[in-house]
Amino acid sequence: MTTTAARRERQRIQLIDAAEKAIAEKGLPGLKARELAQEIGCALGAIYNLVADMDELVLRVGSRTLARLDAALSAAENEATPVSARQAADRLVAVALAYCAFARDNLQLWRVLFEHRMAEGAVVPDWAVSEQMTLFRHILEPLSVLVPDRAEPERMLMSRTLFSAVHGVVAIGLEEKLIAVPRRDLDRQIEGLVHLVCRGLAVST
Amino acid sequence: MTTTAARRERQRIQLIDAAEKAIAEKGLPGLKARELAQEIGCALGAIYNLVADMDELVLRVGSRTLARLDAALSAAENEATPVSARQAADRLVAVALAYCAFARDNLQLWRVLFEHRMAEGAVVPDWAVSEQMTLFRHILEPLSVLVPDRAEPERMLMSRTLFSAVHGVVAIGLEEKLIAVPRRDLDRQIEGLVHLVCRGLAVST
DNA sequence: GAAAAATCTTGAACATCGTTCACAAAGTTT
DNA sequence: AAACTTTGTGAACGATGTTCAAGATTTTTC
Missing domain, CATH: 1.10.10 (Arc Repressor Mutant, subunit A)
Known part of the structure; x- marks a missing residue:
């Protein structure tokens, strides 16, 4: 029973x-x-x-989506830990493209992660906040290879920046309110952006 | 009468x-x-x-917001048309920071520009779509100085990418669902990103 | 095992929305 | 002035998330 x-x-x-x-x-x-x-x-x-209410339900769905997204990004890191700058850059590109692919394949669920707002006065529970942080991890590792001399907090900030930048390109690229960007172009945009940033980092001595 | x-x-x-x-x-x-x-x-x-309905009202408010945003970005372009790479980079930074400031000062109105979704089946009117395009203009001009050899359509795509990247940093930086980024840090993030991209563009021959 | 207490489930009712519509008021034309 | 057209009105409609008294069920107690 x-x-x-x-x-x-x-x-x-x-x-x-x-x-x-x-x-x-x-x-x-x-x-x-x-x-x-x-x-x-x-x-x-x-x-x-x-x-408790619909908000909690949405957060729970979001938690699942985040877990699947995390898995998808991990899957894109097929090789061993990057050691050269070239390998680090390649990994960053792979992760960024995986992020884009996931967003495209899970458009509505992915959007909820960022667009959902809690009801008036309600506060996002801690577990939901801390979950989001795991995303930056995928960037922090390759970035540490690219700029080993920077302090850890600064690298963390850079991870966040780079993630946000790629996120922005994906978000606006998939926004049908604007003219839709073809899949191939969107991938090229992302690749270009990440390469550009990596090149910029390489020169910054 | x-x-x-x-x-x-x-x-x-x-x-x-x-x-x-x-x-x-x-x-x-x-x-x-x-x-x-x-x-x-x-x-x-x-x-x-x-x-006609609430959607149209939201769209009209968005149109106003977009116009004010456009004016704010224009105001950030105080000097004459940039001619050197250095001037172009400075202008891109200035525009990006102005974008961030506007978003912060008009948080709710700015969010509506991107988060509002039309009701089921309704389609965004043409005028609303074409308005959004004007934003990229502020990026296209300095970018033409930085990479004068690229073809116009590619520069347009690059403008869109750069705009989206900055937008992403601002959007996630102002998202209280994550840990809020202090104003100073957010400005530094944006400045760093734009500089990084400009440096990357400079090296790309 | 049966009675009593605690718990859970139910769906009707409530409060709010955006939106519609029959009717009244105001304006325009003949 | 009368007939017609346009416009304003707010009650009513259909959805929505949420609550709650009452009935059904499970658990506890003796």
């Missing part, structure tokens, strides 16, 4: 599954409490026994 | 004023049709004689 807590846990996962699917297919506005309840076969009010 | 059309036009402006104020103070979720109606002293339904 399954205990109540276990069943609830199973239902919570079903709920997040359904929410993830809904967002992936129809975007954040396509996430409806009533549809979710019907999907997982429970009453409307029962959702609030599984999550 | 004021004609009906003129009065309506005046009311439309009042409506956009009120909407702009509401968004600036409380963000996009703070934009309520009923509050706007009360603010400008008309019936709820009368709003739909002034604009």
Whole structure:
């Protein structure tokens, strides 16, 4: 006999599954409490026994997306730790392209990571914040090879900057509000930007 | 005696004023049709004689924001047309910092430019799309000095990339979902990025 | 094992939205 | 002045997230 807590846990996962699917297919506005309840076969009010509110649900989906994104970036780091500047640059390009590919393949879910805003007054829980930091890790390592002389905090800041820059190119490139950038061009933009930055770093002695 | 059309036009402006104020103070979720109606002293339904729907209203506010942003960037281009690479780089830095300052000072309105999504099925009108293109202009001119040998379409793409990169740094830097970046650090990040790109461009023969 | 207590589930009800629409008011034309 | 057209009005509609009293279920107690 399954205990109540276990069943609830199973239902919570079903709920997040359904929410993830809904967002992936129809975007954040396509996430409806009533549809979710019907999907997982429970009453409307029962959702609030599984999550506090819709915000938490969105954050949980975001957590999953972040984990998959992290895995995708890790997969792009196929080789061993880079030692030469050339290898470091190649890895940065690979990670950036993987980021772009992930965003394209998971457009709606990826957008939620950045576009979702908590309800008035609500605050983002700590675990959600700290999760995001893991992204910079993929940049910090190759960057340490490129600029070994800089202090760690400064390298951390540079990681953040480089990540943000690539993110910006991807975000605006995939924004259909502007004229859509063809896939090939977008990849070339990213490659060009990362190469440019690496070249700039190489000269900076 | 004021004609009906003129009065309506005046009311439309009042409506956009009120909407702009509401968004600036409380963000996009703070934009309520009923509050706007009360603010400008008309019936709820009368709003739909002034604009087609809320989407159009948001778009019109965005148009204003874009115009002010354009003016702010223009103001940052105080000197004459850059001729040397050094001048071009300085101007790019100045424009980027002005972009950051504008975003910070108009946080909610600036966000709407990128985060607002049209209702299901609705399409962004042409005028809204073409307006956005004007932003790249501020980058294209200095960039033409830095890389005069590249073809125009490629320079256009580079402008877009550089703009997007700076935009990304600003967007993530001002995102309170992550740990907030102090103003000074954010400015330094941007300056560093633009300098890095310029240096990379200078070496690229 | 049955009764009692605690817990969970339910779906109707509530508060808010944007949006519509029949009707009244105002303006325009004949 | 009367007929017609346009415009303004706010109640009503359909969605939405969230709550809550009451019924169903599980757990505890003796």
